Amino acid sequence: MKRKIEILTSSHAGYCFGVKRAMRLIEQGLASVGEPIYTLGDVIHNPPEVERLRARGVRSVASLEEVAAGGTLVLRAHGVHPDLIQEARRRGILILDATCPFVQRSQSFVKQYSEESLLVIIIGDRDHPEVQGIAGHAGKGVIIVRDEVEAASVVPIDKAGVVIQTTFARGDADKVIKVLSGRVRDLRVRDTICQATEARRAATLALAKKVDLMIVVGGRNSSNTKSLFQVCIDAHVPTHLIESADEIDSAWFERVRRIGLTTGTSTPDWLIDAVLARIAGVADGLSS
Numbered sequence: 001m002k003r004k005i006e007i008l009t010s011s012h013a014g015y016c017f018g019v020k021r022a023m024r025l026i027e028q029g030l031a032s033v034g035e036p037i038y039t040l041g042d043v044i045h046n047p048p049e050v051e052r053l054r055a056r057g058v059r060s061v062a063s064l065e066e067v068a069a070g071g072t073l074v075l076r077a078h079g080v081h082p083d084l085i086q087e088a089r090r091r092g093i094l095i096l097d098a099t100c101p102f103v104q105r106s107q108s109f110v111k112q113y114s115e116e117s118l119l120v121i122i123i124g125d126r127d128h129p130e131v132q133g134i135a136g137h138a139g140k141g142v143i144i145v146r147d148e149v150e151a152a153s154v155v156p157i158d159k160a161g162v163v164i165q166t167t168f169a170r171g172d173a174d175k176v177i178k179v180l181s182g183r184v185r186d187l188r189v190r191d192t193i194c195q196a197t198e199a200r201r202a203a204t205l206a207l208a209k210k211v212d213l214m215i216v217v218g219g220r221n222s223s224n225t226k227s228l229f230q231v232c233i234d235a236h237v238p239t240h241l242i243e244s245a246d247e248i249d250s251a252w253f254e255r256v257r258r259i260g261l262t263t264g265t266s267t268p269d270w271l272i273d274a275v276l277a278r279i280a281g282v283a284d285g286l287s288s
């Protein structure tokens with residue numbers, strides 16, 4: 001007898017607002033100036049979609065030297081260091097700015113802190129391009145802390161202003177802020193965590209509680225995808241993080257009646273459809 005498996009998709013799946021906007025700009029660029037369109041690093045943290053875009057003429061480069069004079073460069077949703085924009089203009093490169101408005105908000109907060117002579121503290125991952133771009137907008141004197149231990153090593157100071165990487169987990173940020181408030185007399189905090197990622201984490205947790213198995217679809221290099229995976233693991237639900245449909249293994253579905261599917265903010269709809277079709281196909285061949 002065939003076993004019936006129910007598949008539930010998270011209420012927050014697919015592209016977030018900022019990624020949708022970036023992809024729209026790329027499409028507009030391809031339609032108006034044609035290929036190639038350049039991006040500094042992969043435009044989103046989703047290898048299958050990056051590959052699809054590459055086939056359409058979107059080239060990921062490591063530096064401005066690789067962009068032809070008069071070429072078109074799309075700035076990613078993560079934003080960039082302001083010096084890079086100046087240098088690109090100097091080289092006659094056309095810029096299409098896909099910096100997410102939520103990231104732009106953080107950039108303007110640090111600029112403001114800096115103008116008010118506050119030390120700028122960014123809570124986030126110093127290797128993440130968004131954090132590096134925000135730090136560039138702060139000018140000199142920026143501290144980046146990723147956890148309570150690093151926060152505890154901040155030299156006591158009089159006043160500082162804090163922003164938070166948009167995809168940072170709120171609970172972790174709160175712990176860092178608590179430590180910082182013991183080291184800075186006048187600590188100003190701007191809550192720059194993106195609501196889209198917060199809502200996605202909450203929806204993923206709610207879904208994980210209803211199912212026997214979770215599948216998280218997204219890039220292994222995507223911090224918000226990894227964070228969704230962690231939410232499921234912390235909820236003690238068997239979970240697999242996959243980048244493509246062909247990673248799905250029928251062995252995962254033993255004794256499973258309900259599967260939950262969630263995705264990172266850079267996961268395109270075509271990939272979600274492919275994963276759903278593959279799960280349905282595998283489930284169809286199972287017997288109880």
Ligand code: SF4
Nearest residue numbers: 016018100102166194
């Ligand atoms: S996760 Fe939030 S901040 Fe990042 S691109 Fe999407 S909407 Fe913008």
